Amino acid sequence: MTTLTLGKAMNEGLRKAMENDPKVLVMGEDVGKLGGVFRITDGLMKDFGEERVIDTPLAESGIIGTAIGLALRGYRPVCEIQFDGFVFPAADQIITQLAKMRMRSLGAVSLPVVVRIPCGGGIGAVEHHSESPEAYFTHTAGLRVVACSNPVDAYSMIQQSIASPDPVIFFEPKRRYWEKAEVDVDSSDWTPLHQARVVQPGDHVTVLAYGPSVKTCLEAAAAAAEEGRSLEVIDLRSLNPLDLGTVVDSVNRTGRCVVVHEAPVFSGFGAELAARITENCFYRLESPVLRVGGFSTPYPPSRVEDHYLPDLDRILDAVDRTFGW
Amino acid sequence: MTIDSVRGAPDTTEAAEPELVQLLTPEGERVEHPDYPLDLSAEEVRDLYRDLVIVRRIDLESVALTRQGELGIWASLLGQEAAQIGSGRALTEHDMVFPTYREHGVAWCRNVEPLNLLGLFRGVNHGGWDPAEHGFHLYTIVIGSQTLHATGYAMGVQRDGVLGTPSAGATIAYFGDGATSQGDVNESFVFASVFNAPIVFFCQNNQWAISEPLERQTRIPLYKRAQGFGFPGLRVDGNDVFACLAVTRKALENARTGQGPTLIEAFTYRMGAHTTTDDPTRYRLKAEEEAWKLKDPIERVKSYLVRNDLADSGFFDKVEDEAKQLSRELREACLALPDPDPMTMFDHVYAERHPLMTEEQEQFAAYLASFEEESK
Numbered sequence: 281m282t283t284l285t286l287g288k289a290m291n292e293g294l295r296k297a298m299e300n301d302p303k304v305l306v307m308g309e310d311v312g313k314l315g316g317v318f319r320i321t322d323g324l325m326k327d328f329g330e331e332r333v334i335d336t337p338l339a340e341s342g343i344i345g346t347a348i349g350l351a352l353r354g355y356r357p358v359c360e361i362q363f364d365g366f367v368f369p370a371a372d373q374i375i376t377q378l379a380k381m382r383m384r385s386l387g388a389v390s391l392p393v394v395v396r397i398p399c400g401g402g403i404g405a406v407e408h409h410s411e412s413p414e415a416y417f418t419h420t421a422g423l424r425v426v427a428c429s430n431p432v433d434a435y436s437m438i439q440q441s442i443a444s445p446d447p448v449i450f451f452e453p454k455r456r457y458w459e460k461a462e463v464d465v466d467s468s469d470w471t472p473l474h475q476a477r478v479v480q481p482g483d484h485v486t487v488l489a490y491g492p493s494v495k496t497c498l499e500a501a502a503a504a505a506e507e508g509r510s511l512e513v514i515d516l517r518s519l520n521p522l523d524l525g526t527v528v529d530s531v532n533r534t535g536r537c538v539v540v541h542e543a544p545v546f547s548g549f550g551a552e553l554a555a556r557i558t559e560n561c562f563y564r565l566e567s568p569v570l571r572v573g574g575f576s577t578p579y580p581p582s583r584v585e586d587h588y589l590p591d592l593d594r595i596l597d598a599v600d601r602t603f604g605w
Numbered sequence: 606m607t608i609d610s611v612r613g614a615p616d617t618t619e620a621a622e623p624e625l626v627q628l629l630t631p632e633g634e635r636v637e638h639p640d641y642p643l644d645l646s647a648e649e650v651r652d653l654y655r656d657l658v659i660v661r662r663i664d665l666e667s668v669a670l671t672r673q674g675e676l677g678i679w680a681s682l683l684g685q686e687a688a689q690i691g692s693g694r695a696l697t698e699h700d701m702v703f704p705t706y707r708e709h710g711v712a713w714c715r716n717v718e719p720l721n722l723l724g725l726f727r728g729v730n731h732g733g734w735d736p737a738e739h740g741f742h743l744y745t746i747v748i749g750s751q752t753l754h755a756t757g758y759a760m761g762v763q764r765d766g767v768l769g770t771p772s773a774g775a776t777i778a779y780f781g782d783g784a785t786s787q788g789d790v791n792e793s794f795v796f797a798s799v800f801n802a803p804i805v806f807f808c809q810n811n812q813w814a815i816s817e818p819l820e821r822q823t824r825i826p827l828y829k830r831a832q833g834f835g836f837p838g839l840r841v842d843g844n845d846v847f848a849c850l851a852v853t854r855k856a857l858e859n860a861r862t863g864q865g866p867t868l869i870e871a872f873t874y875r876m877g878a879h880t881t882t883d884d885p886t887r888y889r890l891k892a893e894e895e896a897w898k899l900k901d902p903i904e905r906v907k908s909y910l911v912r913n914d915l916a917d918s919g920f921f922d923k924v925e926d927e928a929k930q931l932s933r934e935l936r937e938a939c940l941a942l943p944d945p946d947p948m949t950m951f952d953h954v955y956a957e958r959h960p961l962m963t964e965e966q967e968q969f970a971a972y973l974a975s976f977e978e979e980s981k
Contacts, residue, residue, distance in 0.1 A: 305764075337792070337795045339788075339795065341789055342793065345753020346756050346793075346796050347757060348753070348757055349755060349756060349758035349759070349760065349761065350760060351757075352754060352757070352761070353762060354761065355761055369788075372750070380731075381743070382955070382956065383953045383954050384731040384732045384733075385732060385734070385743055385953075386733040388734070388735035388737070389735075390956050421954050424955070444956075445956035446955050446956050446957060520961075521959050521961055522960075522961070524960075
């Protein structure tokens with residue numbers, strides 16, 4: 281076991297993938313000598329060379345577009361989008377090309393490209409550096425979308441994503457980069473990539489989260505426990521495909537569900553969860569599925585972001601409301 | 606007051622820019638260019654002529670099929686045959702092509718069955734050939750996207766360490782004058798330049814992006830843009846199959862030997878509509894089309910063959926018959942294309958099993974089956 285921050289676990293996972301497969305490339309803005317603005321690719325250029333760790337021109341569409349071409353030539357590019365809000369110049373290549381080329385070729389073409397996106401708020405950043413754009417990508421057929429929440433998953437999920445023959449959008453919770461945990465870097469006995477995990481068993485209310493919100497939900501569960509409420513917290517880990525079975529089993533037991541994410545609630549991923557839970561657990565539900573998330577506003581200036589982001593109190597408030605029906 | 610009257614007319618015309626590589630005049634006269642010597646046997650010229658005639662015939666048949674409701678739409682290559690056959694026949698085994706949706710002539714050179722192209726426009730699939738098998742990537746509908754894929758592919762060739770060896774392949778990206786305004790095309794120029802990627806950018810400047818003339822995309826000749834990105838650019842007579850062959854050969858060879866990218870601007874003309882849904886009478890003059898008709902890419906090769914006694918009427922008749930026969934067969938095969946089984950919608954979305962695909966496919970199958978039960 282090694283104590284690693286989430287950021288360092290990402291770095292170790294990338295390193296392992298590059299060691300295991302010479303076709304794995306890392307590319308993005310400042311990923312080389314600098315090691316990325318969050319240092320996730322620190323030391324990789326030094327150890328694997330400029331041919332495999334590519335400091336690209338400052339053009340996100342160019343990064344994804346050329347990654348597609350590299351994948352067509354047999355490489356497995358891992359692209360870093362520097363911040364969530366900068367993925368939009370690349371959205372065209374991701375949505376119209378990366379996601380669809382396999383079907384366009386009737387299965388002849390696979391594009392094993394990973395797009396890493398540090399996401400979410402809470403770091404006091406300027407505009408476009410705190411967003412949660414996952415729903416744009418879960419809505420796009422042909423992409424796999426995952427979100428890690430802790431160092432253990434960061435280490436394994438990045439390697440699993442790189443091994444996937446399908447394109448994977450990989451969300452990293454940037455404000456959790458410095459969270460530490462014990463990681464067994466020699467083991468490859470990992471939870472399957474697209475399997476959700478019950479991170480806190482409980483009986484009264486199911487709380488669904490992913491990425492940076494998982495930790496907040498665990499804190500809410502601890503606070504609720506003091507008041508005699510038992511929350512079951514599930515880390516979804518994968519948004520597309522979604523491990524609905526784990527969710528349905530839990531909600532069928534608890535009869536109550538709160539979904540938490542940083543993205544705006546309106547048309548957010550929670551809407552999909554609420555609809556599917558309603559369809560699958562209708563007769564077991566004691567209350568509607570409630571959603572806690574960002575407001576339907578642009579991400580606010582950082583001095584008020586604590587009010588925008590779902591915190592412990594807003595989660596507990598929603599939990600309380602599920603008992604009001 | 607128009608913008609042009611304030612700023613002066615854009616410098617995009619042939620007259621303002623006489624640098625045009627030409628090896629065969631519109632009258633079929635062979636001219637030499639010091640940088641592009643080309644020695645073709647009579648048979649090679651006849652083969653080029655055959656290619657030109659066949660791809661034009663296939664194109665006409667496809668337009669007819671669209672008019673008759675058998676294809677949803679068709680993007681005609683009429684007028685651009687020389688640009689496509691010339692560049693297409695410059696390609697060798699290891700080269701890789703990234704086309705737009707109008708490169709039917711290049712597809713022909715890469716042995717992609719014309720029926721495959723018709724399948725896309727008929728709506729039975731979105732393409733469906735194996736790019737690796739033909740060295741010809743899938744048609745790309747979004748303007749300019751493929752130039753980045755081509756650049757990335759070329760960067761892959763570079764990383765394979767094959768440049769300068771017999772197994773080196775160049776990558777060639779096709780696009781039009783409209784695409785040069787796209788961010789992706791400009792980004793691909795930047796990437797190709799800074800990484801010195803083994804790529805040829807082949808721009809067919811057919812003067813029109815649907816209804817917008819070249820002046821709406823650029824104020825300088827397109828090939829001159831290359832200089833700003835740091836690699837050579839040139840303009841070739843896009844209706845001259847010899848010149849297109851020669852300049853593309855040289856650019857491909859430069860790429861294969863590690864000398865980096867080239868931008869070729871093939872100066873040509875879209876004789877037909879943008880697609881079968883377009884109506885050029887709304888935005889351009891008949892006189893312009895008539896002027897370009899005199900520069901027809903096929904007629905000048907025919908003149909050259911006749912003038913030099915390299916082919917007789919028997920040859921021309923034979924080619925004509927072959928083209929007609931091919932298009933007849935193509936028409937029959939097109940009409941016989943089966944509609945895909947609706948269940949195949951769910952295939953090939955993901956490489957590995959995906960629960961949602963399985964779930965929706967099963968639900969849809971059960972839904973369809975319920976009608977069959979009712980009708981029993």
